[in-house]
Amino acid sequence: MNLILVTFIVLLAFTSYYFGRKKALVIQSSQRLTALPKFYGYYLAAWCAAPALIIFILWSVFEPSIVKTFILQDYTDQNLTKNELQLIYTKVKALALGNYTGNITNFLDASADKYIQLKGIANSAKVAIILAILIFSLSYAYRSVQKNDRMREPVEIFLKWVLFVASLGAVLVTIGIIFSLLFEAIRFFQAVKFFDFIFGTHWYPAKTFVRDGQPDPELMKDAFGAVPLFAGTFFIAFIAMCVAIPIGLLSGIYLSEYAGRGVRKYAKPIIEILAGIPTVVYGFFAALTVGPFVKEIGNAMGLEVSAESALAAGAVMGVMIIPFISSLSDDVITAVPQNLRDGSYAMGATKSETVKKVIFPAALPGIVGSILLAVSRAVGETMIVVMASGLAANLTMNPLESTSTITAQIVVILIGDQQFGDPKTQSAFALGISLFIVTLFLNVIALSVVKRYREKYE
């Protein structure tokens, strides 16, 4: 029903576009047009689609809760809690749709009938109202087309609002996500002390699991210490940067300063292909190839190496980040004005002296910015760590042992069954928001550094 209605509105809008354009051509024969004929079409189409679709969306958003209020009116005298009311409403809905399997009481049956009835009324009312709006707005728009009113400005204003709504939507969704993180995290911190979370050195949420009732507060105190996770996250990111910065930066310098046009033409896309490999692929590459390889080499050297080592995960993550750094630093170095290079060469400096003394310092802010962006990617990377570095949150600085990161722990917490309202589940939100703050901080610094660099040359 809804689909038909929307299709109808859209088709009608298209038709009115052509109709409006045609009408403009007719008007043209007797008087001067106020805009190009297509604007007449846009005008009619916008008046046709926008009001009807807005009402349709609002209706669809509010209808369920209005119907629910009507249904639950019959239960107000029973003194039920919010959760029980919710359960009843779910039962009524299921019964109305014919897939309820529990005991059917008369009361429920009556409610289901009422639900079906209400739905029917709502649907007919929706169709009627939307048709009425279509007729009203189209006739209004058609009259101003006939009067040959100004067409360009209303269309431009309409487009401005469409763009505004799109960006508003993007902003609101972001804010919504942040707040949902925040609220759940606050609920987590009601169960676990903030300082136990931030400074605790032991992460073992599974032990707080109790079959019924509340977990022991003493246990809670020692189960949610996030220090091992922060340490693991930064440790693995550090290993990754140890791989990615030298290789990425040097290849960026090679590509921008040394490579001939032929080499650059092929090498740059190939490096950028690395960025297109899905992280899952990197993950099993790390777990199945690099991990055992590191273990073998370590064993041959007589070292104790865990099969899931931080070294394997970090190294592969570094490889993943190489194209990021090399591509960004290549761009930044290429953006250094040619006349600085000329100035240095003309003084008799060699290529490497020019790179070291003039180009690199000039590009440094941009390079630092790209490295910070890369760090924030490394900190947020999940798949490789989950697959290759294990899930036990060891507090260790030994790259040959396994360790875990914030992102990997969030995965561990949220796969499988979980209970909402359980501190273990909520801890994922607390971890999520701390990760968000860290990456936000890194990104803000990186962007401001890059921006300052841009201002210098433009």
Place this chain on the structure above:
Amino acid sequence: MSKIKAENVNVYYGSKQALFDVSIDIAEKEVTALIGPSGCGKSTFLRCLNRMNDVIEICRVEGSIKMDNLELNSRKLDVVRLRESVGMVFQKPNPFPKTIYENVAYGPTIHGIAQSKEEMDQIVETSLKKAALWNEVKDRLDEIGTGLSGGQQQRLCIARAISVSPEVILMDEPCSALDPIATAQIEELIDDLKKEVTIVIVTHSMSQAARVSQKTGFFHLGKLIEFGPTDKIFKNPDNQQTQDYITGRFG
């Protein structure tokens, strides 16, 4: 006294020829001006004299350019040494984004000229003095060179060029980005410098060529049309094209 002697120089950018059989004698401790309409090849020729065309991948130079009997257009030439003795000042002032001191000390550092900090200070001071910039910047040598005004930046670039005591300085339209006062300062400077250095200057301004140079070469469409004493070129040229350009009939 001839300092640089170019014979039958041809330059190609890819398949396009930019210079045709240019032969010219540049005299020592004089100012030689190269004039001509845009795209006539005068900058291309200038860049042959310190091998700056090497930077451009598709550029190819043929012919012979000798400086004091040293063949410049040879694979065996030590380009670093050449550029130490042939400095260059560009159209747009291009100081490095470093301090004023570091800008001037750049050349002496990479060529290992100064043995001590005192010696380096001395080189920086004399270079800035010769470039008539010392009095303006002596109290702020540790400020960034790009923070100076356009004319000061260009004089800083000249100080940078003379810091390694070159024998020749090439100037590629050094005043085209400057105002008249800064231009006058640079021209005065050129006049002073020619006592010690050979200068080749490319310029769009004919009055500037007339003011600063002793010899002038007129380029058109990649060919050296006429070359001779500046007085003669401006007052009584042999070639009709030169006459037309000087009097502003084209270009």
